[in-house]
Amino acid sequence: MPKVTAIALLKAAPGAEEKVRAQALSLVAPSRAEPGNISYQAYVHPEDPAEWLVFEEWEDRAAYEAHLSSPHLTEALAAGPGLLTGPPAEHVFTAGE
Numbered sequence: 896m897p898k899v900t901a902i903a904l905l906k907a908a909p910g911a912e913e914k915v916r917a918q919a920l921s922l923v924a925p926s927r928a929e930p931g932n933i934s935y936q937a938y939v940h941p942e943d944p945a946e947w948l949v950f951e952e953w954e955d956r957a958a959y960e961a962h963l964s965s966p967h968l969t970e971a972l973a974a975g976p977g978l979l980t981g982p983p984a985e986h987v988f989t990a991g992e
Contacts, residue, residue, distance in 0.1 A: 896955035931958020
C-alpha cells in the first residue's frame with residue numbers, strides 16, 4: 896500500500912490561541928509513537944498564532960485510519976468545536992507510485 900500524507904489546517908477561535916497551541920503540541924509525541932507513523936509535526940504561522948498546520952506521514956492507509964481512532968486524537972477532536980473557528984481543513988494524499 897502507498898504511503899499516506901495528511902495536512903490539516905486549523906484556526907484557533909479568538910482567545911483560544913494558547914489552548915490550541917497546547918493541544919496541537921500535545922498530539923505530537925503520542926502520534927509519533929503510533930505504529931506506522933513516519934513523521935508528525937505541528938507548525939504555527941509565524942505572524943498569526945491562531946493558524947496551525949499539522950503535517951503527518953504514515954506508512955499506509957491502515958496506519959492513518961488507526962490514528963484517526965486513537966484516544967489522543969479523538970479527545971482533541973471532541974474539544975475542537977470550543978477551541979477552533981470551524982472543523983480542521985484536512986487534505987489526505989497517497990504516494991503517486
